Amino acid sequence: MSLLMGIDIGTSSVKSMVMDLSGKVLGFAQTEYDIAIPVPGYAEQNPDEWWELVKRTSAEAIMKAGVDGGAIEGIGFSGQMHGLVALDKEGQVLRPSIIWCDQRTIPQKNMLESRFTPEQLGNMIQNSVSTGFLILSLMWIKENEPDLYNRIDRVMLPKDYVRYRLTGEIGTDTTDASGTSAFHASSLEWSEPLITMAGMDSKLFPPVGNPWEIAGYVTKQAESESCFKAGTPVVFGGADQAMQAVGNGIIEPGDLSVTIGTGGQLFTTIDQPVYDKKLRTHTYAHAVPSRWYLLGATMSAGLSLKWLASQVLKVHDYKALDRKANEVSPGSNGLLFLPYLTGDRTPHMDPQASGMFFGLRLDHNDTHLIRAVLEGVCYSLRDGVEIIRSLEVDLRRIIISGGGAKSPLWSQILADILNQDVYVSTTEEQACVGAAIMAGVGVKLYSSVEQGCKTVVKLHENPIRPNAGNHAVYDRQYAVYSKLYEHNKDIFPMLNTITNESGVLK
Secondary structure (H helix, E strand, C coil): CCEEEEEEECCCEEEEEEEECCCCEEEEEEEECCCECCCCCCCEECHHHHHHHHHHHHHHHHHHHCCCHHHEEEEEEEECCCCEEEECCCCCECCCEECCCCCCCHHHHHHHHHHCCHHHHHHHHCCCCCCCCHHHHHHHHHHHCHHHHCCCCEEECHHHHHHHHHHCCCCEEHHHHHHHCCEECCCCEECHHHHHHCCCCHHHCCCEECCCCEEEECCHHHHHHCCCCCCCEEECCEEHHHHHHHHCCCCCCCEEEEEECCCEEEEEEECCCCCCCCCCCEEEECCCCCCEEEEEEECCCHHHHHHHHHHHHCCCCHHHHHHHHCCCCCCHHHCEEECCECEECCCCCECCCCCEEECCCCCCCHHHHHHHHHHHHHHHHHHHHHHHHHCCCCCCEEEEECHHHHCHHHHHHHHHHHCCCEEEECCCCHHHHHHHHHHHHHCCCCCCHHHHHHHHCCECCCCECCCHHHHHHHHHHHHHHHHHHHHHCCCHHHHHHHHHHCCCCC
């Protein structure tokens, strides 16, 4: 029996999964970890912790599958996007990884945006530059940690470091390189003009391969440290959004993936690298030959609910939160939530935006807060859907995944706000599945990504259908929600200035 392994280096956990060629999961393990916030606005993680947890979870998944490492015919990776890992000439990590939700690089973002118009950025990288993205984090290190910067030999993204520990080979893939703000997504190569203008040396950036290509083989050193066997092929793998899309079978135009995880993402396949001229969405390379995708991103989706549960309500039973929110009518009795706890990406691309509850009254209680958060995240996702539709992209089917898909209420709210059927994938851990499919293509167990998806991916036949009455309520609420940012965008920086002057955020 041929077995594949998919490994996902997420923002909040590492997951490892053993899968047979039909898509049956034989072993799965997950271990959570935290984001380090040494200073408010910073977000870092230790790359060596990722490696340690990959060793632990992969061993557990293989043990649960009842096999040993020699039974794994190929290994693929999925990884959180945008983050920076810096290595010296000896291949040692120089500092904690600056990850995607980090906000320290507002000055670097402003500097690049002052030098390039949106049209120029569109021509060079088909995207905006965003805080937490690799190029800006590298600029920050150069300006604030110059001695460390001078020791950098190569940079890479989070999952690339773990693959490097397995294979000894440095590299990244087209899907993850697209999310660095330094990659020409259309021609699939590093953007020399932007890198040069940012004051960087292009030699720091790694070689780029395709997600399904073999990047290397498990080394003897890695075998001595882990459950894997030397010589096992390892493919490049890809960015978590591309991998979950493959795991959901979203490889042809017409489908829209809505992921509600730590962040919230909209993903739809396109066959030409079109992009929003205002750069409110992202255009990245897909994990399928000659395909790209449009991505809209909400920074704090599940993170908003986690914040409310842990920091405000002191509750950790999310099913109980779901039940309480279900006691409240659609619209949360006039209460709105703006989910900008770590700034906003789509549509405003504003790292200084802040979250808020709007419309609070004496008759509101914790149940209204919970439902308002669920609804606010979906309003933010609707912002991105409206932009995608404006680009004349046909969205025939919506598929929800991530932790939010486990909530029937959240899925119903999404269907009601978007006024469209929502399908739930029967596939568990789609990012791991996508990574495993990449491995299967790389070692020729699947003839193509398309054949792997056709074999593995299944959807629930009965979608969640929108309620017309609920949609009418949400339409009225959305009309107010959509004005909240515009009326407050000039105030948000004032709050951040106060924070800066107190010496909290550098």
